[in-house]
Amino acid sequence: RKGNVLITGASSGLGLATAKALAETGKWHVIMGCRNFLKAEKAAKAVGIAKENYTVMHLDLASLDSVRQFVDNFRRSGKPLDVVVCNAAVYLPTAKEPTFTAEGFELSVGTNHLGHFLLSRLLLDDLKQSDYPSRRLIIVGSITGNTNTLAGNVPPKANLGDLRGLAGGLNGINSSSMIDGGEFDGAKAYKDSKVCNMLTMQEFHRRYHEETGIAFASLYPGCIATTGLFREHIPLFRLLFPPFQKYITKGYVSEEEAGKRLAQVRRTSKNNKYKFTNTVNHDMCTQ
Ligand code: NDP
Numbered sequence: 001r002k003g004n005v006l007i008t009g010a011s012s013g014l015g016l017a018t019a020k021a022l023a024e025t026g027k028w029h030v031i032m033g034c035r036n037f038l039k040a041e042k043a044a045k046a047v048g049i050a051k052e053n054y055t056v057m058h059l060d061l062a063s064l065d066s067v068r069q070f071v072d073n074f075r076r077s078g079k080p081l082d083v084v085v086c087n088a089a090v091y092l093p094t095a096k097e098p099t100f101t102a103e104g105f106e107l108s109v110g111t112n113h114l115g116h117f118l119l120s121r122l123l124l125d126d127l128k129q130s131d132y133p134s135r136r137l138i139i140v141g142s143i144t145g146n147t148n149t150l151a152g153n154v155p156p157k158a159n160l161g162d163l164r165g166l167a168g169g170l171n172g173i174n175s176s177s178m179i180d181g182g183e184f185d186g187a188k189a190y191k192d193s194k195v196c197n198m199l200t201m202q203e204f205h206r207r208y209h210e211e212t213g214i215a216f217a218s219l220y221p222g223c224i225a226t227t228g229l230f231r232e233h234i235p236l237f238r239l240l241f242p243p244f245q246k247y248i249t250k251g252y253v254s255e256e257e258a259g260k261r262l263a264q265v266r267r268t269s270k271n272n273k274y275k276f277t278n279t280v281n282h283d284m285c286t287q
Helices: 013-024 037-046 064-077 107-129 186-212 235-249 255-264
Strands: 003-008 028-034 054-058 083-086 136-140 215-219
Touching: 003 013, 003 107, 013 028, 013 037, 013 255, 028 037, 037 054, 054 064, 064 107, 083 107, 107 136, 107 186, 136 186, 186 215
Parallel strands: 003 028, 003 083, 028 054, 083 136, 136 215
Antiparallel strands: none
């Protein structure tokens, strides 16, 4: 049978390119977990993914209720689940004030980390039941959240501190909207969320790999400077960032190439060229 792979945020950028790359192998049925159903359908058609190779299902990671509903709906479909790719993210570097998820968590950490954390925790049971030979749960990380890289040392740096804001609910009312309890900073919140993504996979690996045989990993796809991720950035940044990454840092990767890379993280680690580039520098979190 074909493998079933769930990709969150598959309506644009890396998620869409990965959906296309996997669908084109003829070996995968892609479940596109997206908050905007119509946009996702149009995007799949626009890049030419054949109808029989994908299904769009509604998933809004900024609502834990929606995550639970998605899991229920997926289970009702009766499909086995073989691979999960947690790819969706929001990045709000110019926001002056925090915005919040349906349950009142700061939006970047709420979407990128908490939504994916709940999704992964629930779908672990489904992955366990799959008879597929190489079951995987992958989260897209970022070197910007990792202070053992050059990009990760550009301020504001990720820092989870003693997690007091997270413990307080990240709601900006009776707790800070930032994990470390500090003042709101959108760029830092994104980086913090990516550290959480990487730590989540390390912890899943530690707790569940041996018992389940499932591979847990986070992956940095390269700098895909042209995606919608930078839509909230100032226009000058959006103009200069792609050529800066192409010609100066040489870290630039096209959406298509990054999609192919992420699509490869389904194989066994022996022949996987682009595996697990994220090792977390634990100095960033004191607890
Ligand atoms: P895009 O903005 O193009 O894609 C992000 C996707 O996430 C979109 O499909 C978006 O949906 C979806 N999304 C956002 N919020 C939600 C939500 N609440 N529920 C469901 N889906 C949501 O960015 P990229 O393709 O660049 O980013 C993909 C991943 O790659 C992210 O995890 C990012 O952190 C990571 N990454 C990207 C890098 C880059 O250089 N671009 C570098 C390192 C990592 P919609 O279409 O509806 O807006």
